[in-house]
Amino acid sequence: MMGCILILVSLTLTSVSLHAKAQVIQPTFNTTTWTKPYQSLLQCLSNSTSPFITLTDPQWPTYATTFNERLQYIPAAITIPNTTEQITAAVNCARKYGIPVQAKSGGHSYASYSTGGRNGILMIDLENFNSISLNNRTGIATVGGGVRLGNLAQGIWDQGRRALGHGTCPGVGIGGHFTHGGYGYSSRAFGLALEQIVALEVVLANGSFVKVHNESLGDVYYALRGAADSFGIVTTFYLRTWMAPKVVINFSYSFPQALESVENATATFMGVQNFSLHSPVVNRNLGLGVTLGGNATSYSVHGTYFGSIGSFNKTIAPALLEAIPVPPALNESSVRPTDWITSLTMLGGEGNLTVPLHGFVQQDNFYAKSVTTNVSFAEEPIRKFFEYAYSAGKGLNAPISWFSIINLYGGPDSQIGAEGRNESWAAYAGFDDLWVVQNYGNVPLDQTFPQRGVQFLDGLNNAMTNAMNQSFNAYLNYIDPELDRDEAWHLYYGEPLFRRLKSLKRELDPGDVFWNPQSIPVWNDTWVA
Numbered sequence: 367m368m369g370c371i372l373i374l375v376s377l378t379l380t381s382v383s384l385h386a387k388a389q390v391i392q393p394t395f396n397t398t399t400w401t402k403p404y405q406s407l408l409q410c411l412s413n414s415t416s417p418f419i420t421l422t423d424p425q426w427p428t429y430a431t432t433f434n435e436r437l438q439y440i441p442a443a444i445t446i447p448n449t450t451e452q453i454t455a456a457v458n459c460a461r462k463y464g465i466p467v468q469a470k471s472g473g474h475s476y477a478s479y480s481t482g483g484r485n486g487i488l489m490i491d492l493e494n495f496n497s498i499s500l501n502n503r504t505g506i507a508t509v510g511g512g513v514r515l516g517n518l519a520q521g522i523w524d525q526g527r528r529a530l531g532h533g534t535c536p537g538v539g540i541g542g543h544f545t546h547g548g549y550g551y552s553s554r555a556f557g558l559a560l561e562q563i564v565a566l567e568v569v570l571a572n573g574s575f576v577k578v579h580n581e582s583l584g585d586v587y588y589a590l591r592g593a594a595d596s597f598g599i600v601t602t603f604y605l606r607t608w609m610a611p612k613v614v615i616n617f618s619y620s621f622p623q624a625l626e627s628v629e630n631a632t633a634t635f636m637g638v639q640n641f642s643l644h645s646p647v648v649n650r651n652l653g654l655g656v657t658l659g660g661n662a663t664s665y666s667v668h669g670t671y672f673g674s675i676g677s678f679n680k681t682i683a684p685a686l687l688e689a690i691p692v693p694p695a696l697n698e699s700s701v702r703p704t705d706w707i708t709s710l711t712m713l714g715g716e717g718n719l720t721v722p723l724h725g726f727v728q729q730d731n732f733y734a735k736s737v738t739t740n741v742s743f744a745e746e747p748i749r750k751f752f753e754y755a756y757s758a759g760k761g762l763n764a765p766i767s768w769f770s771i772i773n774l775y776g777g778p779d780s781q782i783g784a785e786g787r788n789e790s791w792a793a794y795a796g797f798d799d800l801w802v803v804q805n806y807g808n809v810p811l812d813q814t815f816p817q818r819g820v821q822f823l824d825g826l827n828n829a830m831t832n833a834m835n836q837s838f839n840a841y842l843n844y845i846d847p848e849l850d851r852d853e854a855w856h857l858y859y860g861e862p863l864f865r866r867l868k869s870l871k872r873e874l875d876p877g878d879v880f881w882n883p884q885s886i887p888v889w890n891d892t893w894v895a
């Protein structure tokens with residue numbers, strides 16, 4: 367959430383430079399010493415109908431480059447299928463020779479798991495699964511597994527003035543985003559991206575291609591909504607869409623006095639929380655977040671409201687501002703009515719909601735962590751968080767560029783997890799999240815992300831969680847590659863859900879075909895490159 371951090375990468379990257387970069391990460395990597403299964407995989411793919419490329423192909427960098435420049439991996443091969451039969455053929459080859467498989471949709475995984483999270487996997491790039499078709503009688507959109515969020519939003523708007531709830535950045539892919547949660551300001555009205563799925567078409571580990579929904583292969587349908595990376599390649603999403611709101615108010619208030627002291631910062635957040643949970647004017651039409659931006663040099667409260675400017679000015683704005691003990695700087699604040707598609711375009715920050723279907727590569731060099739909680743924040747963890755932020759991370763004293771965003775997921779009338787949807791409805795543990803915190807740090811693309819940057823973000827995260835009495839978790843779509851597998855499972859799924867997923871994994875993917883460093887294990891984690 368917030369402006370998308372985007373650096374368009376020039377496609378003059380050569381496979382040589384990519385190779386060199388990956389060698390920094392894994393110094394022992396050398397394709398000529400790859401083992402027999404790797405050679406057999408390539409032969410099997412050659413024998414099949416599945417089109418694929420390898421490291422020396424001039425197109426390789428376009429496909430292998432993922433969003434997080436800090437984590438670049440070299441797949442054994444990349445298939446770019448046009449048909450489900452070609453996906454099946456590729457999956458069958460990989461299973462036969464014990465090569466792990468991952469899908470790539472938008473390539474925006476924080477951990478670069480679409481390229482495997484380590485060298486030597488088979489990547490299935492879904493860029494040709496890019497159709498968007500709205501049935502404007504039922505409101506169901508049928509969408510290819512490689513579609514980007516901006517194109518999705520524009521497509522269903524063009525075909526019938528429909529809308530979906532999802533994240534703000536146009537280049538993020540449907541494949542990762544919709545199957546691991548998926549939040550935007552509209553989520554309090556529409557639910558998480560995942561909650562809008564009504565059916566999926568998927569290639570499974572055994573190579574079969576099936577359509578699943580709540581009354582057909584319900585277990586598969588269940589597992590894919592929360593853990594698709596461990597269970598299959600989703601080729602088609604069936605999504606229930608919404609009538610696009612007529613007017614969207616885009617608001618952002620800046621609070622410079624909240625930067626002056628930890629007390630003011632804490633009181634400002636507690637004010638926002640008090641408003642969010644207790645004001646009678648808050649309903650699903652309001653989505654908001656608090657951002658500490660630019661290394662704690664800006665503090666803002668921002669979001670969207672589906673309703674008229676008159677009602678926003680009369681009800682929401684006064685109640686929000688009254689709850690916050692410091693005044694906003696009006697010259698740095700804005701309240702603007704616009705239409706749905708303009709609002710999405712502005713929030714996307716690129717001047718264009720759609721991105722090209724081929725050869726689109728964006729990058730940032732970053733690391734991020736998250737904290738989720740399903741109960742309201744006590745004052746202490748918020749104070750500790752700002753204490754750490756203001757003492758260790760302010761302005762040019764910060765070790766890296768960073769920002770934090772605290773988004774409201776729950777609260778009065780939130781449609782996230784409405785109708786009793788919980789972890790028995792889908793393999794997702796965050797339906798009752800109230801707040802989701804993201805701590806995100808980055809450095810320029812041509813620099814090495816420093817270890818002290820990782821330590822700083824750990825420190826910021828821990829300052830908050832160490833002071834929390836309530837339990838907390840982490841957000842599955844802000845996947846944190848520094849967590850070991852055990853920590854990751856506990857934070858993303860929790861024990862009961864993880865057990866159920868493990869038993870489904872044994873049943874549906876006993877050969878551990880769909881693998882990344884934090885995927886659901888079959889027994890123990892035994893795969894070695």
Ligand SMILES: Cc1cc2nc3c(=O)[nH]c(=O)nc-3n(C[C@H](O)[C@H](O)[C@H](O)COP(=O)(O)OP(=O)(O)OC[C@H]3O[C@@H](n4cnc5c(N)ncnc54)[C@H](O)[C@@H]3O)c2cc1C
Nearest residue numbers: 367469471472473474475480533534539541542543549600
């Ligand atoms: C700039 C930026 C902005 C973001 N903004 C938001 C936001 O506003 N809200 C929010 O909730 N999140 C946001 N995110 C996080 C984002 O939701 C996740 O990173 C998401 O998982 C990315 O999806 P992807 O398809 O682009 O990623 P990929 O890297 O392609 O895939 C991620 C994982 O999902 C698997 N996968 C992908 N497609 C499929 C498929 N079709 N079938 C099975 N498995 C699949 C991959 O194998 C991989 O393990 C943002 C991320 C970035 C980088």
Ligand SMILES: *[C@@H]1O[C@H](CO)[C@@H](O)[C@H](O)[C@H]1NC(C)=O
Nearest residue numbers: 389394395396397398399400
């Ligand atoms: C890779 O390994 C081969 C065989 O051991 C060796 O000849 C070659 O120099 C190595 N290449 C690199 C880049 O290390």
Ligand SMILES: *[C@@H]1O[C@H](CO)[C@@H](O)[C@H](O)[C@H]1NC(C)=O
Nearest residue numbers: 406407408409410411412413
């Ligand atoms: C590929 O096809 C050739 C010729 O038909 C066959 O000899 C070989 O075993 C096949 N290889 C694999 C890995 O399927």
Ligand SMILES: *[C@@H]1O[C@H](CO)[C@@H](O)[C@H](O)[C@H]1NC(C)=O
Nearest residue numbers: 415416417446447448449494
């Ligand atoms: C797959 O589809 C793309 C775009 O539709 C086309 O350019 C490409 O030639 C096709 N590839 C194969 C192997 O059929």
Ligand SMILES: *[C@@H]1O[C@H](CO)[C@@H](O)[C@H](O)[C@H]1NC(C)=O
Nearest residue numbers: 500501502503524525526527
């Ligand atoms: C619904 O779809 C039909 C056929 O594609 C089209 O003619 C009609 O204009 C669409 N309705 C809206 C509201 O866009």
Ligand SMILES: *[C@@H]1O[C@H](CO)[C@@H](O)[C@H](O)[C@H]1NC(C)=O
Nearest residue numbers: 570572573574583586873874
């Ligand atoms: C593959 O697994 C699915 C799900 O368990 C099952 O429905 C299907 O029959 C299996 N196909 C084969 C060929 O075993």
Ligand SMILES: *[C@@H]1O[C@H](CO)[C@@H](O)[C@H](O)[C@H]1NC(C)=O
Nearest residue numbers: 564579580581582584606791
């Ligand atoms: C499946 O979903 C449909 C439509 O949402 C619903 O009517 C039905 O009750 C659901 N069935 C099950 C078994 O959950």
Ligand SMILES: *[C@@H]1O[C@H](CO)[C@@H](O)[C@H](O)[C@H]1NC(C)=O
Nearest residue numbers: 616618668669702704712713
């Ligand atoms: C909406 O607010 C965001 C900040 O939250 C800003 O970047 C964007 O430009 C605004 N758009 C409009 C239309 O006001």
Ligand SMILES: *[C@@H]1O[C@H](CO)[C@@H](O)[C@H](O)[C@H]1NC(C)=O
Nearest residue numbers: 675676678679680683700701
């Ligand atoms: C709403 O409030 C904003 C300032 O917060 C002001 O610029 C705008 O004119 C107001 N609009 C209406 C219709 O009251």
Ligand SMILES: *[C@@H]1O[C@H](CO)[C@@H](O)[C@H](O)[C@H]1NC(C)=O
Nearest residue numbers: 623626627629630691692693
């Ligand atoms: C904190 O906020 C109060 C109330 O707006 C303000 O008077 C004060 O100057 C701010 N700064 C500090 C350091 O407390």
Ligand SMILES: *[C@@H]1O[C@H](CO)[C@@H](O)[C@H](O)[C@H]1NC(C)=O
Nearest residue numbers: 716717718719720721722723
């Ligand atoms: C937006 O993107 C589309 C497709 O990528 C392109 O055709 C169009 O020219 C772009 N518009 C602007 C204003 O850049």
Ligand SMILES: *[C@@H]1O[C@H](CO)[C@@H](O)[C@H](O)[C@H]1NC(C)=O
Nearest residue numbers: 660661761762764765766767
């Ligand atoms: C944030 O810190 C980084 C690293 O010290 C620095 O390069 C950047 O300019 C800082 N940004 C701001 C707004 O102070």
Ligand SMILES: *[C@@H]1O[C@H](CO)[C@@H](O)[C@H](O)[C@H]1NC(C)=O
Nearest residue numbers: 872887888889890891892893
């Ligand atoms: C899994 O790991 C545990 C502990 O390391 C070991 O005792 C057990 O035998 C392993 N199970 C399998 C199936 O490898």
